[in-house]
Amino acid sequence: MTTPKPKFAMYWAASCGGCEIAVLNTHEKILDVDANFDVVFWPVAMDAKYKDVEAMEDGSILLTLFNGGIRNDENEHIAKLLRRKSQIMVAFGSCACEGCIPGLANLSPVGDIVHTAFNTLTTDNPHEIYPRTSYDVPEGELHIPKLAKILRPLDDMVDVDYYMPGCPPESHQIAAVIDLVIKVVKGEAELPPKGSVIGVGDSTVCEECPRTRNVKTIKYFKRIQDVAPVDPDLCLLEQGIPCNGPATRSGCNARCPSAGAQCIGCYGPAEGVIDYGARLITAFASVIDAQEPEEIERILDGIPDPAGQMYRFNLAGSLLKANREAWKAK
Amino acid sequence: MTERVGVYVCHCGSNIAGTVDVVDVANWAEEKLAHLGVVVAREYKFMCSSLGQELIEKDIKELGLTRVVVAACSPHLHEKTFRTAAKNAGLNPYLVELASIREQVSWVHTDKAVATAKAKAVISGAVSRVIRNEALDELKVPINPNTMVVGGGIAGIQSALEIANAGFHVYLVEREPSIGGHMAQFDKTFPTLDCSACILTPRMVEAGTHPNITLLTWSEVVNVAGYVGNFHVTVKKKARFVNEELCTGCGICEEKCPKKVIDDVFEAGLGYRKAVYTPFAQAVPKFPVMDKENCTYFQKGTCKACEKFCPTGAIDFTQEDQLLHIDVGNIILATGYDLFDARQVSNYGYGRLPNVFTSIEFERLSNAAGPTNGTIVMRDGKSTPKSVGIIHCVGSRDKNFNNYCSVICCMQGLKFAHLVHERTGATVYNFYIDMRTAYKAYDEFYQRVLEEGTLFVRGKVAEVTDAARYSNEKGKLIIQVEDTLAGKQRRIPVDMVILSAGLQPRYDAKDVGKLFGISCSTDGWFTEKHPKLDPVATMTEGIYIAGCAQGPKDIPSSVAQGAAASARVLDKILQKEVALEPVRASIDKDSCSGCRICNGLCPFNAISFIEDDHVSDINPALCQGCGTCVAACPAGAISGTGFSDEQIMAQIDGLLMKNLEPEIA
Numbered sequence: 001m002t003t004p005k006p007k008f009a010m011y012w013a014a015s016c017g018g019c020e021i022a023v024l025n026t027h028e029k030i031l032d033v034d035a036n037f038d039v040v041f042w043p044v045a046m047d048a049k050y051k052d053v054e055a056m057e058d059g060s061i062l063l064t065l066f067n068g069g070i071r072n073d074e075n076e077h078i079a080k081l082l083r084r085k086s087q088i089m090v091a092f093g094s095c096a097c098e099g100c101i102p103g104l105a106n107l108s109p110v111g112d113i114v115h116t117a118f119n120t121l122t123t124d125n126p127h128e129i130y131p132r133t134s135y136d137v138p139e140g141e142l143h144i145p146k147l148a149k150i151l152r153p154l155d156d157m158v159d160v161d162y163y164m165p166g167c168p169p170e171s172h173q174i175a176a177v178i179d180l181v182i183k184v185v186k187g188e189a190e191l192p193p194k195g196s197v198i199g200v201g202d203s204t205v206c207e208e209c210p211r212t213r214n215v216k217t218i219k220y221f222k223r224i225q226d227v228a229p230v231d232p233d234l235c236l237l238e239q240g241i242p243c244n245g246p247a248t249r250s251g252c253n254a255r256c257p258s259a260g261a262q263c264i265g266c267y268g269p270a271e272g273v274i275d276y277g278a279r280l281i282t283a284f285a286s287v288i289d290a291q292e293p294e295e296i297e298r299i300l301d302g303i304p305d306p307a308g309q310m311y312r313f314n315l316a317g318s319l320l321k322a323n324r325e326a327w328k329a330k
Numbered sequence: 331m332t333e334r335v336g337v338y339v340c341h342c343g344s345n346i347a348g349t350v351d352v353v354d355v356a357n358w359a360e361e362k363l364a365h366l367g368v369v370v371a372r373e374y375k376f377m378c379s380s381l382g383q384e385l386i387e388k389d390i391k392e393l394g395l396t397r398v399v400v401a402a403c404s405p406h407l408h409e410k411t412f413r414t415a416a417k418n419a420g421l422n423p424y425l426v427e428l429a430s431i432r433e434q435v436s437w438v439h440t441d442k443a444v445a446t447a448k449a450k451a452v453i454s455g456a457v458s459r460v461i462r463n464e465a466l467d468e469l470k471v472p473i474n475p476n477t478m479v480v481g482g483g484i485a486g487i488q489s490a491l492e493i494a495n496a497g498f499h500v501y502l503v504e505r506e507p508s509i510g511g512h513m514a515q516f517d518k519t520f521p522t523l524d525c526s527a528c529i530l531t532p533r534m535v536e537a538g539t540h541p542n543i544t545l546l547t548w549s550e551v552v553n554v555a556g557y558v559g560n561f562h563v564t565v566k567k568k569a570r571f572v573n574e575e576l577c578t579g580c581g582i583c584e585e586k587c588p589k590k591v592i593d594d595v596f597e598a599g600l601g602y603r604k605a606v607y608t609p610f611a612q613a614v615p616k617f618p619v620m621d622k623e624n625c626t627y628f629q630k631g632t633c634k635a636c637e638k639f640c641p642t643g644a645i646d647f648t649q650e651d652q653l654l655h656i657d658v659g660n661i662i663l664a665t666g667y668d669l670f671d672a673r674q675v676s677n678y679g680y681g682r683l684p685n686v687f688t689s690i691e692f693e694r695l696s697n698a699a700g701p702t703n704g705t706i707v708m709r710d711g712k713s714t715p716k717s718v719g720i721i722h723c724v725g726s727r728d729k730n731f732n733n734y735c736s737v738i739c740c741m742q743g744l745k746f747a748h749l750v751h752e753r754t755g756a757t758v759y760n761f762y763i764d765m766r767t768a769y770k771a772y773d774e775f776y777q778r779v780l781e782e783g784t785l786f787v788r789g790k791v792a793e794v795t796d797a798a799r800y801s802n803e804k805g806k807l808i809i810q811v812e813d814t815l816a817g818k819q820r821r822i823p824v825d826m827v828i829l830s831a832g833l834q835p836r837y838d839a840k841d842v843g844k845l846f847g848i849s850c851s852t853d854g855w856f857t858e859k860h861p862k863l864d865p866v867a868t869m870t871e872g873i874y875i876a877g878c879a880q881g882p883k884d885i886p887s888s889v890a891q892g893a894a895a896s897a898r899v900l901d902k903i904l905q906k907e908v909a910l911e912p913v914r915a916s917i918d919k920d921s922c923s924g925c926r927i928c929n930g931l932c933p934f935n936a937i938s939f940i941e942d943d944h945v946s947d948i949n950p951a952l953c954q955g956c957g958t959c960v961a962a963c964p965a966g967a968i969s970g971t972g973f974s975d976e977q978i979m980a981q982i983d984g985l986l987m988k989n990l991e992p993e994i995a
Contacts, residue, residue, distance in 0.1 A: 247964030
């Protein structure tokens, strides 16, 4: 019997499951994970119970990839549990790093979110029935997780060792990180400093973007479907398409702009940037070519959803985290 | 290494101590900020006094302070004082921070408890920041001893002469064909009634012939690059179509030119000039310019009368605009003002009622060299007015137009009253809101005009109309006004109305400001560095302002400012080199993605794009540390020395008292 393999866990909190797909999308690399690690907990891939994890010794899991933000008390419980059991906790994917799309719910009070979910056009709810967090049945009391006031990124709740952004992280980056960890386990490499953002480039998307860039003078913003034809070789921002590439960390090989769509910012802020949206707003504002306030207003009106444009992935991880109504909700 | 911080709380007499418990603040800082490195906190009556400074210097030397926080006034006032004090004691001046507890605390609060708590917060922020400050060294660059003066009115002429007389070269740029400015259009100057031309033209000639002055008239600055000591200016010398080397200024071309054009610049539309012309007889330089839009040859291809008759063959129809590249160390902007367009006050009827005149029209009418040789006549060119109404504050002190007082209009109105009275014997009414005759010998002039029998009506004129209601109003202009002293409405019929129009910023002042990297006030005048203590400098080092470009003023003040700006320039020239603030932006080349967002933003043209590396770069000598690019860089790749995110966030945490030790907080 050789020495036991180091233990690996992966968990999904408030997320869509795309991060798990991205891990599986590393193709045969996943076999390396299996070969080198003992996968002890990965709800999407194998059956396991929380109580099994609770029974593990603290620090017994070497590596946990935690995806999803913290939206309810179950997310919070498991985040804290896995933190205690893990040596290396990675905030994996945009949700865990900075809240991502579920974080946009921080623009609404939690009551409104529930109300909306149970009263959509396709949801017939004539008796105004809403979920309760506890319910008595003959067998005892049942619980469902309680929604928190706002969604929080993982590091608002627990200490995080590394961040791996992306919605989802690119598979080639995941593969590279897996390779690195395996090397570390074998003693062939060293871990980066705690707190590092891994599986990314050191600049922003523009660096990897093949499009030609010039001095920018923006006279209008348009949604990409309203620009015809889109110049295939010219910087999208210069064509008036609000592309988040300038503010978004590199590492994805500029997938979206290369394919003709604007960057929407899933890799999050560049190194050292405190507030992604604020950076992007000042950048866009700086290159608007107008002097008169009315003209500036007109140009800015070309961005139909400013919060969604500037903070699509980063709202919960921004300085403000949520709007006033969400903060004040009971 | 833990820093050793000294905190100095200034009473500023009672300015701060009256609202902030300075003793409590100092004690608090020494105790509660000790974990951040505060080893001493003192309060003193006037930190900026030499005794106060010595206190700091002594502590730096004896207590080995490595950082200093002075809680006093705004950095605008005394940052330099305390930095110098630190320097004298051997501490890098950039390791000193000012916490503004006067402008931002004591002056804006009345509750002592609240103000004291806020002062603590501001100091706490400054301490958190200062321990993250870096020692910086000033950059020294040599100063080009040449100067450019933009605008050849009396302020610009004065500036140019002062510097030229001190032995340094000046480029005097004027966009009109001649220097002289508005003063050349006037007949008399208040309050002494000196002949304007008689006192101005000798200065013009002196400027025109001075060996140290290069006169560039019919020229405009089109680009400015560089920074204090090393400006690179591009001047467009518009084609005169007259060879200045050959022209003797004999005037034959002008005499022979068959094309008459209404002169709406110099003669304010009251007279004619030719298509090739000098704006007035004493113009400097003497060379005429050809007005291409009105020249028969340029428009129709035939004529060339001027060329045929020119005795020296100086006419050159092939001349083209030239771009001159001139390097200078300092620039003085004396670009003057535009007259308020009285048409905007439609109820006064200018442009609609023929016998309503503007102030500049009246200046030309009364000028001995003007279209009527100084005879004051009505619009028909022959009748002498028997009664004249002079309306003050036209376009000034009026929230519909300009809120400010144009300074000169009262005295101008009085001067007009005197001239009308003297030359026509007409009855003169002056309509004023307030009579503003400050400055030397001005009020005496007012008394004189009063004694001459001019009638004064205090009230803002509502309307000038030719719609007669009574028989004595027929054929007259009726001035409808509330006489606020008599307390009644009056209708005063007169033959002629003169609108004492106010002064306005040049129509292109904003563009000119942008060109030279200086700002304009909300009214549009160039903004001085300090309204009281630095009225001719601007926030851009090496750019000075003088005369009406800075705000409305009379001739003596314009001349004084012209001279003052020159003194500032001479000071710079004689220092031979200039120490530039080391607060500069720099780009981390690894983080820069080459997105080029910043490329067009730098007001000092310090940012360039390196095509080979696909990154942007900042020239530290050109950068003025304004921070525009730092804010704009979406990648966070640009940082400003002295203003790093770390420093700013630490300061914010300090302000929020998040930097206190947990058991204290």
